[in-house]
Structure formats: C-alpha cells, structure tokens
Amino acid sequence: MPAGEECCANLAETFSLEITSLANGPDALARHGGRVVFVPGAAPGDRVRARLVAEHKTYARAQVTHRCAPGPAYREPPCSWAAECGGCPWQQVRYPAQLTAKTQNVRDALARIACVGARRELTIVAAPREWGYRHRIRLHVGAGGRLGYKRPRSHEIVEVGACQVADPAISAAIAPLRGVLQRLATRIDSVELLTNGQGGVVAFAMTRDHWRTQDAGPIARLLEHDSELAGVRLRGTGWELSWGNVSVLISPDPARAPITLHPGSFSQVNTEANQLLVRAVVAWAAGAARVLDLFCGAGNLSLPFARAGASVVGVDRDRGAIADAAASAAAAGIRDIRFEVLTADRFLRQQGVAGADLIVLDPPRAGAPSVATQLGRLRPRRILYVSCDPATMARDVRTLAAAGYAVDRVQPIDLFPQTEHVEILLEAVLS
Secondary structure (H helix, E strand, O other): OOOOOOOOOOOOOEEEEEOOEEOOOOOEEEEEOOEEEEEOOOOOOOEEEEEEEEEOOOEEEEEEEEEEEOOOOEOOOOOOOOOOOOOOOOOOEOHHHHHHHHHHHHHHHHHHHHOOOOOEEOOOEOOOOOOOOEOEEEEEEOHHHOEEEEOOOOOOEEEOOOOOOEOHHHHHHHHHHHHHHOOOOOOOOEEEEEEOOOOOEEEEEEOOOOOOHHHHHHHHHHHHHOOOEEEEEEEEOOEEEEEEOOOEEEOOOOOOOOEEEOOOOOOOOEHHHHHHHHHHHHHHOOOOOEEEEEOOOOOOOHHHHHHOOOEEEEEEOOHHHHHHHHHHHHHOOOOOEEEEEOOHHHHHHHHOOOOOOEEEEOOOOOOOHHHHHHHHHHOOOEEEEEEOOHHHHHHHHHHHHHOOEEEEEEEEEOOOOOOOOOEEEEEEEEO
16 A cells, blocks of 8 residues: 555554655654654655654654665664664664755755755765764763663653763763762752763763762762763752862864863864864864854864964853863963853944954854844854754844845764754855
C-alpha cells in the first residue's frame, strides 16, 4: 500500500510513512493526510509504520512502531541510550546526510524567515570528529543522585553510564561523580563536566539548596581518589565553593597560548571544530583595523583578532567571562584590546560602534533582535554574525535586510554532530 494511504481514525492506529527529510529540529519529516508529521528516530528514505502521538491542525507527531525498510541514510545508533536520551537525536542518520540536512536548513531559514539568499553559499565544514568531540556536557541530577540527560519533551532523567559524543575523560568521570552525589546532603540540580585542557576534568555543580558543611569531606575525597577529576566548583544562590584546580584552558588557535577561563564562562563545546570556526572568522575579518566584538565571552574571537593585528573592543555582560578574557590578554602580552562589562544593546546605545570598521556578534541561541535593530540604525559597513541557530539568525538578518544590508556570504560549520544544531558564519554588508 502506498505510503500515507491509510486513514488515521484515532491515535492508536498505525500507518505507513515515507521519511522525506530532517527537520530544523530533532525530528525527521514525513507527510500524511495533508499534514507535516514529525517523526523522531528516523532517517531520510526510511519507510516506517508509525502511530500518531499528537495531532494539531497543520502538523502531527508520530512514533515509529516498525522500520519496514531503512533508507540509505539510516544506520544503527551506537549509543545504548539513543532511543531514550534527548541529547543526540540524529545518531541514526549517517554523517554525510546530517551535513546535507544542516546546509538545507540554513538555506531554508534565510529564504523563509529573512526572505534573502546569500550571494555566496560556501560548502559546510564537517567536524573533525563525529564522536567524542564534546569538551563539556551538562547532566541533570534527580532524586537519589540519579545523573543523566532529560528524556525528549520530558523532565524525566535518563541515567547514562557514558556519552558517545563526550570526550572519553568526561565519560570516565560520570560514575565516580554519581557515587558522590548519592551521598551529598546538599541537593544538586545539575552538573557541567568540562575537560580542562590539561588532561583532567572539572565538575561545575549548581544548586538552589543551602550548603551543608558535612559535604566537604566526600567532595575532597572524590578528588583524592579519582584521577580524572582535577577540580570541583559548587555554585548556589549568593555563594560559591571550589576544591582543587578549576581553571580550564581553551585553545582557539593551537599555535598560540590558550585562553584560561573558569566554569560558568561560555566556551564552545567542540574544541577542534571551534578552531576551524575561529580560523574562518579571522580570515573573513582580514583588513579590518578596528573590530567591535559583541557577546565576546572569554575572548574566543577577541584575542585571535588582536593577534592578527586589529585593535579590538570586546563587550559582554558576563563579568566573570570578561575577567577571564582580560587576564588571558594580559598573560599573552596583548595590549591593543579592551573589554567592557555591558550588554551589547546598552553598549551600542552609549558608544555606537566605537569607531569600528567591522562588527562581530556571536550571541546565544536566542539571537540578538535588539542589537540587530541598533546596528540597522548605526549602519556599520560590515557585520560578521556567528550563530548556532538558523531560525533566530534569519530573524535578525531580516531586520538587517530591512535596513539595507545584503548577505554577501554564509558558511555553515558543524560543531554539533549527531544533533540538529549547526554553527553559522554570515557576512552582511551595506547594499
């Protein structure tokens, strides 16, 4: 029977679906009864039996009950928790097909949301490693010290023993950390594990609870007996405690001195792919004498710009990240650089573009709508926009386009294999 021919009278019935593509989200896409159907755990080209789990006017969600015939893009996911954990929803898709989908999602977002196309669309840059690439992960903590990721569209925690996309040192630290969490009186909400660039791992735990002094002993013993963990930082409301060495070294340029930051300061999850991103951004910035780096964080882009010969102003609202950036610049002997603790929006209102001939912005996933509006008013000649979300980037590009900017070139770079996420470098110039 052709795909989609059956009629779904109720949510309990199963029906055939032909998977056509991957969504700009965690699921695959099919069509049934004139509606788009979102299907987790499938790959383009798959023929599956599925049942509806949610119906809406223009779309539905379905769950695969049987894979009738896998498509050419399908593979068996290597992770034991792939079907339960919400962290890597594209594991069942071969990597070349992931790259194709991400390229298309970026193109579609610009066309659908911003109503623009790029003059030059550059080929997506693949991640150097498909697996074991994450230098940091965030795990949630449940009752009894349960430690893991959240199930998709749920607050339920799926305990994991290891993580296929995390650096192996991080995976090795999960079991001993879980053992200590089960003994703590202080209730921990989440833990970020980071490789520290020095062969170890740092645990950054967050809590809304009060500190219980009897917990100091178990944490100290964890560091004594676990060779992977170099340090632990615990942050609560209005207080913070540290054990061991909690500094983290990040190398945007492997030939240069690293940036030193501390847990809580943002860093890209994929260190090796981040080096490709930084190299591309610095190359695109060539010729700029004065660079304004908005959302600069701990200096991932600011320091490489300065080392390339530009005069740099870095702006971020995170005081800790700015302190890390300034300290790293001083340690490297970089002088023609300054940092300000301000929101990007406030900085532009107070100082404009500060005489810069290139504006760089690397906002969080939510994008920077107010900053795009300000830049449209100030009209700098060139803007480099680094984004991890095609939709919010396209929304901001739409604002810039309305102010007279054209998209000169766009470069997707994959920092997030096995997921729908993709990093994007886009250049906007005044038409």
